[in-house]
Amino acid sequence: MGTMEGLEVTECERCPALVDCRSRIVSGVGPADADLLFVGEAPGQNEDEQGEPFVGRSGSVLDEQLRERGVERADVRITNCVRCRPPENRDPTGEELENCREYLDAEVERVDPDVVVTLGKVPSEHLLDRDVAVTKEAGSVETVDLGGERRDVLVCVHPAATLYDRSQADTFANALDTAATMAGVESDAGQSQLGDF
Numbered sequence: 001m002g003t004m005e006g007l008e009v010t011e012c013e014r015c016p017a018l019v020d021c022r023s024r025i026v027s028g029v030g031p032a033d034a035d036l037l038f039v040g041e042a043p044g045q046n047e048d049e050q051g052e053p054f055v056g057r058s059g060s061v062l063d064e065q066l067r068e069r070g071v072e073r074a075d076v077r078i079t080n081c082v083r084c085r086p087p088e089n090r091d092p093t094g095e096e097l098e099n100c101r102e103y104l105d106a107e108v109e110r111v112d113p114d115v116v117v118t119l120g121k122v123p124s125e126h127l128l129d130r131d132v133a134v135t136k137e138a139g140s141v142e143t144v145d146l147g148g149e150r151r152d153v154l155v156c157v158h159p160a161a162t163l164y165d166r167s168q169a170d171t172f173a174n175a176l177d178t179a180a181t182m183a184g185v186e187s188d189a190g191q192s193q194l195g196d197f
């Protein structure tokens, strides 16, 4: 059985294949009262090594796009659907997603963000509980049951997609504009508009 101290999962062995692969459990980072919560799929190699979601190149894209909107990484919360690295970077299974859902729900409930942004297909489909054509639907908002209440979920492409396809960069940027607007940030601001954003 897993244990969660505050927002951090400190002990959990629910997913045997991931327990074998991981170096550590990678919990979410960022303020416990952030207005904006990003949800990715799972830790990759860099995240597993550093113990933080969205580091490496994907993290740099996210950080840069946030900064262009006057928001620092430290002002938002970033987490994943599953907190342990899958072997060979495969997608988490349905069972693994369900195993870890309790922690994600607890995190969403505690943070209580204005908007939850799903970064890529796996988190989008997991939270919306349906098939999602991410590129086509990026920037759209759906209200779903999540973390104990009805919440707005904004679909977004994965930041890594922007590294290989410029059109995805525009899609990503437009979705972040929507997220910034929903969280009350001026997109052309030179610095963070919200102390606890």
Ligand code: SF4
Pocket (backbone or CB within 6 Å): 002, 009, 012, 013, 014, 015, 018, 019, 025, 082, 083, 084, 096, 099, 100
């Ligand atoms: S992915 Fe989540 S549920 Fe599975 S072992 Fe890691 S912390 Fe536990």
